[in-house]
Amino acid sequence: MKFSKVGRKNFVIFSLVMMLGLIGYINYNLNKQSLLQTSSELEQYRMTMLEESGVLTDLLDDEDAVMTEELNPEEMDTEKKDAEEGTEDLSEDLAEEQFDNSLIVDSRDYNEVVGLVQETNAQITENITNKEAMKSSIYFIESKLERDKKRSEMVSQLNDIINNQLTNEEIRNQALTVKMDMISSTEKEVLIENMITAKGFNDTIVYLSDNTINVVVNSDELTEEDVAKIVDVIRRETDISMDGITIMNKK
Structure with a gap:
């Protein structure tokens, strides 16, 4: 296919127009990117100059002052x-x-701790040796529960004295001694009860306090032989003299 001179001329002109348009488009995009980069650099430069001149700091201080003034x-x-x-x-x-x-x-003084022990001992002893209480069919269960309850209350009060930072050392040491003695007495009571029961008694309850011991056994009567057996157990496990031993039977 052959072009005429006019056709070739038109084709060349058309090609030049297209090339110029393409070059213009490319140049426009390049200028746009360059302008954006320059604008960003210019903004960064302006902020730097404001910081160095102190103007930016003054503006921030003014905003803080305004916020503070808004509060009454x-x-x-x-x-x-x-x-x-x-x-x-x-x-x-x-x-x-x-x-x-x-x-x-x-x-608080020494007598307070001693008074606490004496009061608890009196209450437990009275409960164990009470003739009316012995008439109950569950006397041994009730008496042991009451004994443990009273002791638990005493331990709680002793702990209050021991753990109080304002308690002086003398009273604290006395309370600690009483607490340790009570623990030792409780262990001996269980041991003596088991040993007496092993001697042929159906049930028994023992209460140790200071230099005394109260023993109640489940028996219609107590013979001299029975008493001798019980005393023998007590003397082997404690240093309590005969004057401090009380033995009773629940009928």
């Missing part, structure tokens, strides 16, 4: 004052509580 100064002072007063009240309450505890502990 009187309300801020009131809240601060309330917080300080609350702290002072709390400190005063703690000081008063410690003072009260100190007075309570200072009022």
